[in-house]
Amino acid sequence: MTEVVLGSTEIKVNKNGFGALPIQRISHEDAGELLKMAYNAGINFFDTARFYTDSETKIGEALGDVRENIYIATKTAAQNSDDFWKDLNTSLNNLKTDYIDIYQFHNPSFCPKPGDGTGLYEAMLEAKAQGKIRHIGITNHRLNVANEAIESGLYETLQFPFNYLATEKEHELVEVCRSKNMGFIAMKALSGGLITNSKAAYAYQAEYDNVLPIWGVQRKSELEEFISYIDNPPVMDDEIRAVIEKDKKELAGNFCRGCGYCVPTCPAHIEINNCARMSLLLRRSPSELQLTEAVQAKMKKIEDCIHCGQCSAHCPYGLDTPTLLAENYKDYKEVLAGKKI
Numbered sequence: 001m002t003e004v005v006l007g008s009t010e011i012k013v014n015k016n017g018f019g020a021l022p023i024q025r026i027s028h029e030d031a032g033e034l035l036k037m038a039y040n041a042g043i044n045f046f047d048t049a050r051f052y053t054d055s056e057t058k059i060g061e062a063l064g065d066v067r068e069n070i071y072i073a074t075k076t077a078a079q080n081s082d083d084f085w086k087d088l089n090t091s092l093n094n095l096k097t098d099y100i101d102i103y104q105f106h107n108p109s110f111c112p113k114p115g116d117g118t119g120l121y122e123a124m125l126e127a128k129a130q131g132k133i134r135h136i137g138i139t140n141h142r143l144n145v146a147n148e149a150i151e152s153g154l155y156e157t158l159q160f161p162f163n164y165l166a167t168e169k170e171h172e173l174v175e176v177c178r179s180k181n182m183g184f185i186a187m188k189a190l191s192g193g194l195i196t197n198s199k200a201a202y203a204y205q206a207e208y209d210n211v212l213p214i215w216g217v218q219r220k221s222e223l224e225e226f227i228s229y230i231d232n233p234p235v236m237d238d239e240i241r242a243v244i245e246k247d248k249k250e251l252a253g254n255f256c257r258g259c260g261y262c263v264p265t266c267p268a269h270i271e272i273n274n275c276a277r278m279s280l281l282l283r284r285s286p287s288e289l290q291l292t293e294a295v296q297a298k299m300k301k302i303e304d305c306i307h308c309g310q311c312s313a314h315c316p317y318g319l320d321t322p323t324l325l326a327e328n329y330k331d332y333k334e335v336l337a338g339k340k341i
Ligand code: SF4
Pocket: 265, 266, 267, 268, 269, 270, 272, 304, 305, 306, 307, 308, 309, 310, 311, 312, 321, 322, 325
């Protein structure tokens, strides 16, 4: 079994972390089954967030009685210390525990530091002193915030998108974290569903011994694939390299990662995180799932775009989102009209 040590936290876990965002979308019963199945197979790192609705509650219900055998990371998107404490106490309660192993600031637009006026970092220190959290982490989608967090020396872990579509700058983050003994947790290890070859995704992560990928799973079949890699980890070979090269060519450049950070800003209520990458979803997942009446209605909402630019302003990848939406909508209508994909 391959294990990863998360830098100075000295937390040593199975190389397959459980990303608990998707379990929001399934019943308590199904989520419980999935979580227990992961735990019984040896997965012992579970990443969730206060923001993921009932995800924490489902973890508490399923794994509360084996709490001491697992590591839990959760996140707060609080902007002030009052909300920080509310979030932390709610998370502890939901997770049926009295401590969080890694408590992370959830994608802040700046790097919280002592004395910055928000009181956020001071609250982290106080929570640690009270034993409610064991380690302080940060998650982000922005390279500048991630680099500032690393340089600050204030954080023990960084959670950042990392997969085989990563750019040079993202590789550098991994290496700088290694040199600073900071844990690196890879989110979007399947690029929000655009990477469909889990074997290739795993083999790539296996090349980085300091990186812990968290796989966002919501189906038993998906989890079974990752569980099979515990005893038989895929290794990089020519076949996998060819898959990666092909995907890199196909997904090169400015594509929407589906992170969803722009979605709340849209006055037209367009589901940007899926609509702006529809052409890829159509071709990289069973296309019939994307051609239902419900999805057609979501795509039609693109016609309501008022080109306010809010989405682009909030996109951590600097995308021209309205143009991407228009291109994806044009392609979608052509596919509906019979264009071959
Ligand atoms: S430019 Fe269009 S898609 Fe973007 S936030 Fe404004 S209305 Fe929404």
